Amino acid sequence: MNYSxxxxxxxxxxxxxxxxxxxxxxxxxxxxxxLKQYLIRVLPKYGREASxxxxxxxxxxxxxxAEKTMEGHMSEPKxxxxxxxxxxxxEKLIEAAALQDMSATQLLIRxxxxxxxxxxx
Numbered sequence: 001m002n003y004s005x006x007x008x009x010x011x012x013x014x015x016x017x018x019x020x021x022x023x024x025x026x027x028x029x030x031x032x033x034x035l036k037q038y039l040i041r042v043l044p045k046y047g048r049e050a051s052x053x054x055x056x057x058x059x060x061x062x063x064x065x066a067e068k069t070m071e072g073h074m075s076e077p078k079x080x081x082x083x084x085x086x087x088x089x090x091e092k093l094i095e096a097a098a099l100q101d102m103s104a105t106q107l108l109i110r111x112x113x114x115x116x117x118x119x120x121x
Contacts, residue, residue: 004100008063009075010038011102011110032056034113039063042074 001016005025012035015026027035039059043050046066050059067073085093090104097107 006073007035008039008067009042009073010035011100011106030114030117033117034110037113037117046070046074 002013003016004011004013006012012027012031014028014031017024017026036054036056036059039056039062040050040052040054043059043062043066048062048066050062054062063074084090093104093107097104100107102110
């Protein structure tokens with residue numbers, strides 16, 4: 001089953017597999033790379049050291065620690081984009097974001113990160 005989950009303030013698409021009362025999450029490699037880039041960008045705002053050389057395992061542990069100490073959840077940085085969209089494009093973006101339970105800015109960031117991963121490998 002395809003499902004979108006919020007990990008540390010970042011929405012990730014995954015596949016949920018249930019076998020013999022055991023739940024397993026499968027996150028695509030490109031989404032794992034995008035999550036890693038997100039954590040590298042966000043963790044310093046929560047007082048954690050993160051760099052391009054950090055492994056996804058290290059970053060996830062840091063994110064869990066950050067959320068435990070703050071007794072809440074990390075969140076996507078808020079951005080005000082410095083340009084305007086055509087009204088019909090903006091409506092489509094808002095509608096697509098609402099269907100995925102995220103803000104239009106978060107959806108744009110996600111699209112950009114995926115495209116970046118695709119281009120940069």
